[in-house]
Amino acid sequence: MVTVQIDNTAVIDPAQQTDIDKFEQMLARYKAGEIAEDVMRVFRLNNGIYGQRQGGTRQMVRVKIPAGIILPEHFEALAHIARTHSRGWGHITTRQNIQFHFVELDEVPDVMRTLAMVGLTTREACGDTVRNVQGCHLAGACPHEVLDITAWAQAAAQHFLRHPYAQRLPRKFKINFSGCATDCGQAMFNDIGIIAATREVEGGVEAGFQVYVAGGLGATPHPALALEDFTPREELLPTIEACLRVFDHDGYRDNKLRARMKWLVEKLGFEELQRRIFRERKFLLASSSWPGGIPEMVRRHGDAPAGQLVGVAATPVGQGVAVSIAGRAPYQLWEQANVVRGAAKGTVSAYAWARLGDITAEQFDALADIQRELGAECRVTNRQNIVFRDLADSELPRLFDALSAIGMAEPGAELLRDVVACPGADTCNLAVTQSRGLADAIGDRLDEEGLAEVGGLRINISGCTNSCGQHHASDIGFFGAERRAHGKSAPGYQMLLGGYVGDTQIHFGAKALRLPARNVPDAVVRVVRRFTAERQAGEEFRHWLERQGGARAVGKTLDDLDEFPTPDNGPEYYVDFDETGPYQAVIGDSECAT
Numbered sequence: 134m135v136t137v138q139i140d141n142t143a144v145i146d147p148a149q150q151t152d153i154d155k156f157e158q159m160l161a162r163y164k165a166g167e168i169a170e171d172v173m174r175v176f177r178l179n180n181g182i183y184g185q186r187q188g189g190t191r192q193m194v195r196v197k198i199p200a201g202i203i204l205p206e207h208f209e210a211l212a213h214i215a216r217t218h219s220r221g222w223g224h225i226t227t228r229q230n231i232q233f234h235f236v237e238l239d240e241v242p243d244v245m246r247t248l249a250m251v252g253l254t255t256r257e258a259c260g261d262t263v264r265n266v267q268g269c270h271l272a273g274a275c276p277h278e279v280l281d282i283t284a285w286a287q288a289a290a291q292h293f294l295r296h297p298y299a300q301r302l303p304r305k306f307k308i309n310f311s312g313c314a315t316d317c318g319q320a321m322f323n324d325i326g327i328i329a330a331t332r333e334v335e336g337g338v339e340a341g342f343q344v345y346v347a348g349g350l351g352a353t354p355h356p357a358l359a360l361e362d363f364t365p366r367e368e369l370l371p372t373i374e375a376c377l378r379v380f381d382h383d384g385y386r387d388n389k390l391r392a393r394m395k396w397l398v399e400k401l402g403f404e405e406l407q408r409r410i411f412r413e414r415k416f417l418l419a420s421s422s423w424p425g426g427i428p429e430m431v432r433r434h435g436d437a438p439a440g441q442l443v444g445v446a447a448t449p450v451g452q453g454v455a456v457s458i459a460g461r462a463p464y465q466l467w468e469q470a471n472v473v474r475g476a477a478k479g480t481v482s483a484y485a486w487a488r489l490g491d492i493t494a495e496q497f498d499a500l501a502d503i504q505r506e507l508g509a510e511c512r513v514t515n516r517q518n519i520v521f522r523d524l525a526d527s528e529l530p531r532l533f534d535a536l537s538a539i540g541m542a543e544p545g546a547e548l549l550r551d552v553v554a555c556p557g558a559d560t561c562n563l564a565v566t567q568s569r570g571l572a573d574a575i576g577d578r579l580d581e582e583g584l585a586e587v588g589g590l591r592i593n594i595s596g597c598t599n600s601c602g603q604h605h606a607s608d609i610g611f612f613g614a615e616r617r618a619h620g621k622s623a624p625g626y627q628m629l630l631g632g633y634v635g636d637t638q639i640h641f642g643a644k645a646l647r648l649p650a651r652n653v654p655d656a657v658v659r660v661v662r663r664f665t666a667e668r669q670a671g672e673e674f675r676h677w678l679e680r681q682g683g684a685r686a687v688g689k690t691l692d693d694l695d696e697f698p699t700p701d702n703g704p705e706y707y708v709d710f711d712e713t714g715p716y717q718a719v720i721g722d723s724e725c726a727t
Contacts, residue, residue: 181255200268212497276475278312288428303384440477447475456588484546490517557596562721564596566613570710618697645688
């Protein structure tokens with residue numbers, strides 16, 4: 134495969150060129166001692182450049198992929214960055230971003246320029262800003278959707294990029310879109326979650342939205358609450374901006390730990406929060422930034438739902454869906470587990486599985502080639518994979534062969550082996566455990582036990598309590614914690630069970646028990662074995678869990694795993710996954726709360 138060269142003659146959007154020029158100027162002034170460290174940190178974060186645990190001049194660069202939409206030229210630019218400026222690979226986040234680590238600060242303007250040449254940006258990917266606007270990765274291809282939310286998510290991303298109110302908020306602000314109540318976009322735990330819905334009107338049915346506000350994960354998760362029964366399409370963007378303005382005016386600025394939108398519910402009460410948002414929306418018409426009416430992006434691209442193809446059974450989607458694996462041939466396994474059918478357009482979608490959310494430079498280049506050859510759409514998913522869309526059934530064997538050649542054809546997108554993890558202590562200042570190493574160990578253990586292809590279960594891992602790995606919202610979740618045993622520090626995890634997001638509701642996982650890191654894979658195997666043996670036909674994990682008495686009751690059956698041998702008898706218990714030396718819980722200065 135020939136590596137595609139980046140087109141250095143590409144025209145860069147003037148606004149992006151201004152961002153790049155300013156970053157170069159600020160960097161020069163910072164290096165000359167003219168700009169204080171704390172000022173440069175805020176500027177750097179607002180431009181998507183994040184410090185790493187390793188310190189020094191090595192940075193993490195976060196690339197926004199609005200609504201997860203990714204093009205062949207995007208893949209090629211990402212390949213170039215991975216190969217030239219990072220460590221040979223990039224990482225998909227749970228918010229449809231792509232991150233690169235160990236990028237030298239001096240090289241950041243070149244990275245920004247490479248991205249700008251293909252229309253991508255890092256602007257507002259970090260910091261106290263409106264972050265990447267997410268959208269369901271099957272939007273426009275899902276047989277269950279009420280509206281195709283693609284253009285709506287793009288319009289919101291476009292409206293709030295460089296928006297005056299989106300630059301120095303009390304804290305970060307996250308917006309998610311889903312096309313139906315299944316909520317594959319995970320709207321129910323965000324500052325604003327938008328779910329397409331309908332209402333009966335005289336003469337028929339009107340499609341619009343339900344807007345949910347003040348959701349969040351982190352150490353104190355909070356479910357998003359319905360702002361009103363129904364929001365008409367013409368009122369959606371003004372509603373979002375009104376929420377943003379109220380957050381900017383009333384959010385805590387002196388205590389970053391209580392500065393998210395969810396804390397306004399406690400501060401004001403939900404009825405007062407609603408009143409202020411509706412008042413702001415009512416008078417927003419007088420603002421120069423009023424975004425009312427149907428956005429031009431939506432007028433141009435439309436938002437009609439994909440619909441369901443008559444005579445073809447629609448593939449069930451969402452958390453808890455049981456995936457039936459009948460065949461044993463590799464193609465059969467992949468086709469049954471990774472393909473979504475049922476859109477009236479007559480096309481199918483198929484997942485390319487990225488282990489731990491990682492994609493190498495060579496894989497990025499290959500994905501671009503495959504996408505061009507098949508004329509497919511591609512989107513980044515919030516479970517750290519890539520989905521190919523607008524495919525014909527006849528193209529699936531070719532896609533499978535091409536993905537097999539680059540190690541991305543594992544049947545895993547909705548199977549148990551698809552473990553989601555944050556970067557953890559590999560690069561994050563706040564993480565106390567190597568969550569990626571644990572995810573790898575769990576995947577290997579499930580493979581060994583013949584359980585990796587169990588469907589309808591999700592495992593998510595965070596290296597600390599902050600839930601970047603979204604451990605609260607998965608069937609089986611873990612967050613890292615330091616343990617003490619026999620006078621020594623050791624890596625450990627809190628196990629949570631029963632998390633769920635879907636059906637316009639969210640249930641946060643409940644604590645089951647604490648475990649030594651080394652015993653977590655065994656605990657997962659035991660819970661999964663018990664679930665598969667005891668569940669009733671079609672029963673979801675959370676309902677099985679209720680029948681067993683809840684998370685604590687199931688956790689009690691694992692008490693024997695919450696034991697540390699002495700350092701002499703079990704030295705591996707005192708070394709974290711992917712580490713070679715004794716465990717230390719080292720926490721650096723947080724830029725999450727800057």
